[in-house]
Amino acid sequence: MPEAPPDSSPTLRVETVDVTYGRALSALRSVSLTVPPATVVALLGANGAGKTTLLRAVSGTLRLHRGAITAGTIRYGDTVLDGGDPVAAVRAGVVQVPEGRRVFAGLSVDENLRSGGLGLSRRTRTAQIQESRDRVFTLFPRLAERTHQAAGLLSGGEQQMLAIGRALMAAPRLLLLDEPSLGLAPQMVQRIAEVIREINAQGTAVLLVEQNAGMALSLADHAHVLEVGETRLEGPAGELARTDAVRRLYLGESAEDQGAA
Amino acid sequence: MTAFLDNILGGLALGSVYALVALGFVVIFKASGVLNFAHGSLLLFGGYLTAVLHDDLGFAGALALAVLATAALAGVLDRFLLQRGGQDAHSAHVQTIVTIGVDIVLLTDLSRRIGGDLLSLGDPWGDSVTELGPLTVADSRLAAIVVSALVIGAVFALFRFTAWGLSLRAAAEDLEAAALMGVRLSRVRAGAWCLAGALAALAAVFLAAFPAPGLERTTGQIALNAFPAAILGGLASPAGALAGSMIIGLTEALVVGYQSDLHVLGEGFGDVAPYAVMLLVLLVRPTGLFGAKGTARV
Numbered sequence: 340m341p342e343a344p345p346d347s348s349p350t351l352r353v354e355t356v357d358v359t360y361g362r363a364l365s366a367l368r369s370v371s372l373t374v375p376p377a378t379v380v381a382l383l384g385a386n387g388a389g390k391t392t393l394l395r396a397v398s399g400t401l402r403l404h405r406g407a408i409t410a411g412t413i414r415y416g417d418t419v420l421d422g423g424d425p426v427a428a429v430r431a432g433v434v435q436v437p438e439g440r441r442v443f444a445g446l447s448v449d450e451n452l453r454s455g456g457l458g459l460s461r462r463t464r465t466a467q468i469q470e471s472r473d474r475v476f477t478l479f480p481r482l483a484e485r486t487h488q489a490a491g492l493l494s495g496g497e498q499q500m501l502a503i504g505r506a507l508m509a510a511p512r513l514l515l516l517d518e519p520s521l522g523l524a525p526q527m528v529q530r531i532a533e534v535i536r537e538i539n540a541q542g543t544a545v546l547l548v549e550q551n552a553g554m555a556l557s558l559a560d561h562a563h564v565l566e567v568g569e570t571r572l573e574g575p576a577g578e579l580a581r582t583d584a585v586r587r588l589y590l591g592e593s594a595e596d597q598g599a600a
Numbered sequence: 601m602t603a604f605l606d607n608i609l610g611g612l613a614l615g616s617v618y619a620l621v622a623l624g625f626v627v628i629f630k631a632s633g634v635l636n637f638a639h640g641s642l643l644l645f646g647g648y649l650t651a652v653l654h655d656d657l658g659f660a661g662a663l664a665l666a667v668l669a670t671a672a673l674a675g676v677l678d679r680f681l682l683q684r685g686g687q688d689a690h691s692a693h694v695q696t697i698v699t700i701g702v703d704i705v706l707l708t709d710l711s712r713r714i715g716g717d718l719l720s721l722g723d724p725w726g727d728s729v730t731e732l733g734p735l736t737v738a739d740s741r742l743a744a745i746v747v748s749a750l751v752i753g754a755v756f757a758l759f760r761f762t763a764w765g766l767s768l769r770a771a772a773e774d775l776e777a778a779a780l781m782g783v784r785l786s787r788v789r790a791g792a793w794c795l796a797g798a799l800a801a802l803a804a805v806f807l808a809a810f811p812a813p814g815l816e817r818t819t820g821q822i823a824l825n826a827f828p829a830a831i832l833g834g835l836a837s838p839a840g841a842l843a844g845s846m847i848i849g850l851t852e853a854l855v856v857g858y859q860s861d862l863h864v865l866g867e868g869f870g871d872v873a874p875y876a877v878m879l880l881v882l883l884v885r886p887t888g889l890f891g892a893k894g895t896a897r898v
Contacts, residue, residue: 403687403776429782441777443770454770457763458782464763509782 348376349416351397351433351513351546356411356421358392360404366392367568369411372546374513379535379545381559381576383552383589388565390548391438394515397546398435399425415513429458432512438521438548440502444491448482451490451501455508467510475504478534496527503534513544520551532558552589556580564589602734607857608850613741613806615849616748620803621826622833622841623752624796630772630836631792633692634682638699639800639827640820641706646670646801647721647808647815648710654722662722667801674797677702679790687775687785711817718814727810740809751802752842755795759838764791772836825852828878834891843889847881848874 351374358367367389374380382390395401396408402423413421418431428434434455443451452475456468476483479500485493490501499519506514516535520528532554539545539558549555556562559576564585572579579585621643628636636642646666653662682698685691725739759765767788771778779785800823807822808815829848833840855862856870881889 398780400776400779403779405686405688425779426782426784429780434782435780437777437780441774443773443777445773446766446769450766450769454766454778454781454783457767457770457778461763505781 349418349432349512350375351544352412352414353393353397354412354414356393356396356413357409358389358396358401358406359409360392360406362407365568366406367396370565370568370570371411372563372570372573374544374546376512377539377542377544378560379539379547379558381552381555381562382546382548382565383555383562383585384565384571385588387567389568390565391517392568393565394435394517394546394548396421397428397433398515399423399428400435426458429509429511430460432510433515434458434506434509434511434513435515436502436506436517436519438517440495440498442490442493442498442501442505444489446490447487448490448493448501449486451505452482452508455505458509468508471508471510475507478507478537479504496523496530499523499527499531500534503531503538507538511543513546514538515546515548517548518550519547520549520554528554552585556585603857605735606737607853609735609737610741610857611850611853612846613744613849614853615846616745617803617806618826618829618849619752619842619845620748620799620806621823622830622845623755623838624799625826625830626833626835626838626841627755627768627792628796629830630838631768631789632678632682632695634695634699636699636796637696638677638703638706639796640823641703641710642670642674642797643800643804643807643823644710644815644817644820645673645706646797647804647819648714648719650721650801650805651719651808651815654720659722659724663802663805666804667798670801671794671798674800675790675794678793679786683786683789687789707817707820710820714815714817716817718816719808720814721805721808723805723809725809738810740806740811744806744809747802747806751799755799756838758795764788768792825874828874832878832881832888834888837888837890840888840890847877851877 353370353372355369355371356367357369359365370393382393384390395404395406397413397420399420401407408421415431415433420428420431420433443454452472453468456464459467481497482501482504490498493501519531523531528551535545535558547555547559556576556579562576562579563570564572572582572584621639625636625639628634649666649669650662653665657665682695685695723740725743728739729736730739730742759769767778767783771783771785771788775785804819807819825848826845829844830841832847833844851873852870855873862869
């Protein structure tokens with residue numbers, strides 16, 4: 340597969356995508372979403388709304404869950420990503436950090452990081468891994484101290500750092516983050532939010548799926564709210580944070596709070 | 601004392617050969633979650649090719665071709681038959697059953713070809729022996745130990761230092777996370793099958809060499825003893841397969857060597873010993889010697 344000439348600023352365009360699991364269960368219906376270069380887009384919604392499904396559609400891993408895109412297109416710049424090939428996504432510069440961290444517990448921290456570069460072509464791998472490792476260690480100095488430790492022995496926060504670091508090894512231009520704050524202490528959530536801001540400031544676009552809507556909206560430029568497989572709301576994150584529905588459903592404020600504010 | 605050392609050496613030689621088989625079995629399980637019941641037939645296939653080709657190609661050429669052909673057969677089997685079923689745990693169970701079918705087909709055909717013959721593989725050791733102090737050791741046994749050690753060392757280096765090895769270990773830990781990193785699961789899997797096929801073909805040579813009379817249609821069944829070795833080691837652990845193979849090999853050699861003193865257990869206890877040891881170990885360590893070693897903190 341000839342590699343496409345590096346387009347410095349591709350945009351992710353998800354257009355009217357339908358996803359079905361097991362040929363019967365409809366998980367997404369006509370969902371569209373755009374992630375322009377170097378922006379943060381948040382994807383909100385309750386459990387089962389289809390947030391993770393959308394990320395799987397982009398990263399090409401639906402097939403592992405017996406799901407398929409049945410309509411619509413996903414493009415990243417000129418690269419078509421709706422063919423269900425995870426390698427194509429990684430090589431195009433789109434890398435997903437799975438929900439629940441999913442680090443390789445029995446492998447060392449260093450091996451986990453190296454595994455992040457496995458999707459790169461052999462030609463670019465060695466040089467890229469060296470460069471990316473330096474970047475990851477600058478972002479997460481704590482990982483540098485534990486390169487030989489088994490990843491399963493890290494704390495939850497450290498595992499999340501490793502999961503993000505592992506994804507950064509492929510030098511993505513678009514990072515798909517699935518619930519990075521899940522199960523972490525408030526202080527660690529703060530730290531992860533800073534990291535996302537920093538990664539974005541370095542020019543990487545982020546598509547962020549979060550239950551923690553407060554955190555997500557504070558980071559995002561643009562946000563989408565999914566409800567049972569369809570887009571319910573979308574707009575600039577700041578505006579969305581002020582709408583009643585979002586405040587009530589995702590920011591945990593009651594009607595009286597809004598009156599007081 | 602000499603008899604004891606002789607038995608130990610015999611056990612190590614046998615264990616080395618089992619290790620080649622068990623390692624392949626474990627690598628397949630690790631990469632695909634499939635228990636390959638066709639492993640014995642693959643071994644017999646490799647041995648049979650070496651046997652029919654060595655007159656024309658010489659031993660080395662025949663063995664090289666047999667190893668390549670068995671690797672290719674295993675790889676094709678996985679890529680174009682088993683992988684069509686999918687990559688998840690449920691399909692792995694179905695694929696395990698499919699390997700039983702493959703075993704029956706392959707074994708039937710090879711049995712038909714071999715019939716009641718004892719085939720020589722044309723190995724260079726013949727029945728020559730080497731004097732090691734008080735011991736007289738068959739060269740074929742020394743070769744088994746040395747060759748297995750080298751090959752297994754190389755396989756462990758593959759796991760540790762190559763991108764394929766890292767891909768395999770990552771995919772064994774978490775298939776989806778590995779896919780998200782851009783690991784080509786189908787290639788990694790097929791590669792594991794190829795490796796296992798190659799190891800089985802190599803093991804056939806030593807199973808058929810002196811003091812065994814030659815390759816028989818039942819030689820593949822001897823490889824069955826490598827299964828308890830793999831289970832005993834923890835099934836997904838290459839190091840465990842190695843340790844398990846040595847334990848089984850030594851047990852079998854010692855039980856056969858001291859059979860006259862063990863007659864309370866009846867004739868032929870050597871055939872049962874590997875499974876008896878497996879059961880004993882599993883009673884103490886239900887996940888095998890090296891199983892469930894990874895400590896995960898959530």
